[in-house]
Amino acid sequence: MTIIQLEYLLAVANCGSFSQAAEHCFVTQPSLSMQVKALEEELGVVLLDRSKKPVIPTEAGEVVLDRAREALRAYNNIREAVAELKGETAGRLRLGVIPTVAPYLLHRFIPAFVQGYPKVELEVSEMKTAEIVEALKRDRIDAALVASGTCGEGILEQELFNDRFYAYVSPENPLYERHNVRIEDIDLKDLVILSPGNCMRDQIIELCQAKREMPSHYTFESGSLETLMRIVDCTASLTIVPEMAVDCLPAERRDRLKPLAKGAMSRKIAVAVRRTYVKSSIIRALTATILRETGHEEEK
Helix, strand or coil: CCHHHHHHHHHHHHHCCHHHHHHHHCCCHHHHHHHHHHHHHHHCCCCEECCCCCCEECHHHHHHHHHHHHHHHHHHHHHHHHHHHCCCCCEEEEEEECCCCHHHHHHHHHHHHHHHCCCEEEEEEECCHHHHHHHHHCCCCCEEEEECCCCCCCEEEEEEEEEEEEEEECCCCHHHHCCCECHHHCCHHHECEECCCCHHHHHHHHHCCCCCCCCCCCCCEECCHHHHHHHHHCCCCEEEEEHHHHHHCCHHHHHHEEEEHHHCCEEEEEEEEECCCCCHHHHHHHHHHHHHHCCCHHHC
């Protein structure tokens, strides 16, 4: 049994196919298949049900995969542990980011992080919260940028900064003339929101104290805040956007932003990791860079 065999087995389980796993591992499919087969022959059990599409682990495969994740985690942490002892920040960081954060935050800190920590291999994936939680638990990613309080048990969240909500209002909407907007004054039929699976959607629904099925003139939902704002621009509707999106708006559209009254409407952005995560120096470097590059350093 080798580390390579365990890595290939895990890749097939994660990808659901040998061809995609081979592409992910940068090897040929015959080479990958041969290594997985050799592992099965050594253990004397079938680990993957190849008759299913996608390929799924057998009962024995699930047991081996659990142990393989532990073994690979320990193996991959050796370099990080040694780097910690030497006072270096080095290793691989697989980072998940929710869609309502990625377009507005990544470009602000990644250049400085890559320049400041050249020995860190940074891999970034945009994922919804449920996907992030599953990926963290299955060791497919190391950390994530999320809205605080959305990951549940087994995940440790470190809050970074507060992100206020604003109403983005069409000039054709009656609330456009307001300097600020009270939640209770929003006509829910005019509110366009994010599609299911986006944690910010749930926050907005809770904020409005509305039912899950929200009435709407447009019955429009999207996974993109940019798309929602475009819909507002060409209709009489409105939506809710986070403060970090404000800097990306052109000057001619900023008149459509209205602070929510009382200033109590916001979310907290956090770094999420497994409670057993050990790459502490990389996470410290990540959080410090984000806080510095976003101007929130003094708040911590």
